[in-house]
Amino acid sequence: MKINGPRTGFGFDAHDFSRSGPLVLGGVSFSGVPRLRGHSDGDALLHALIDALLGAACLGDIGDLFPDTDKKFKGIDSRKLLAEALRRVRRAHFKPIHVDVTVVADKPRLSSHKTALRGTLAALLSLPLSSVSVKAKTSEGTRLLRARGGIAVWAVATLVPVASKGN
Ligand code: MG
Numbered sequence: 001m002k003i004n005g006p007r008t009g010f011g012f013d014a015h016d017f018s019r020s021g022p023l024v025l026g027g028v029s030f031s032g033v034p035r036l037r038g039h040s041d042g043d044a045l046l047h048a049l050i051d052a053l054l055g056a057a058c059l060g061d062i063g064d065l066f067p068d069t070d071k072k073f074k075g076i077d078s079r080k081l082l083a084e085a086l087r088r089v090r091r092a093h094f095k096p097i098h099v100d101v102t103v104v105a106d107k108p109r110l111s112s113h114k115t116a117l118r119g120t121l122a123a124l125l126s127l128p129l130s131s132v133s134v135k136a137k138t139s140e141g142t143r144l145l146r147a148r149g150g151i152a153v154w155a156v157a158t159l160v161p162v163a164s165k166g167n
Pocket of ligand 1: 015042047
């Protein structure tokens with residue numbers, strides 16, 4: 001099937017803090033901050049990003065690929081889940097060209113970590129830094145977001161078709 005033009009996908013995830021640490025977010029470890037609760041390592045940033053990538057390629061969602069009822073995903077490093085999602089995206093003849101992520105977190109304060117997060121995401125996605133955006137916000141005390149108890153992430157990914165045999 002011939003696929004024309006770019007595709008955009010959107011992803012969201014939110015997790016509460018657990019009682020143990022350290023936090024893993026965007027593949028980066030934050031000592032002194034509790035880990036997010038979850039079947040895997042609780043990396044809400046990578047989970048939102050995975051859903052954005054899968055959404056752009058119309059490949060379902062993270063729960064379809066990695067069900068939390070499956071013991072083999074218990075405690076798994078979410079970078080492995082992202083790698084598998086990227087393999088599926090490429091198998092569907094797409095590649096990512098840009099991602100944009102917004103993280104709402106009251107702890108840790110992410111403003112000084114945005115560069116590290118961008119660098120890690122760029123490496124995981126094989127993208128230049130100029131194609132990876134990370135924005136960090138606090139909840140500013142709004143009850144709507146309740147970020148004190150956890151972290152919420154929104155992500156957008158843009159894919160372009162990759163020429164394949166028969167295209
Ligand atoms: Mg999740």
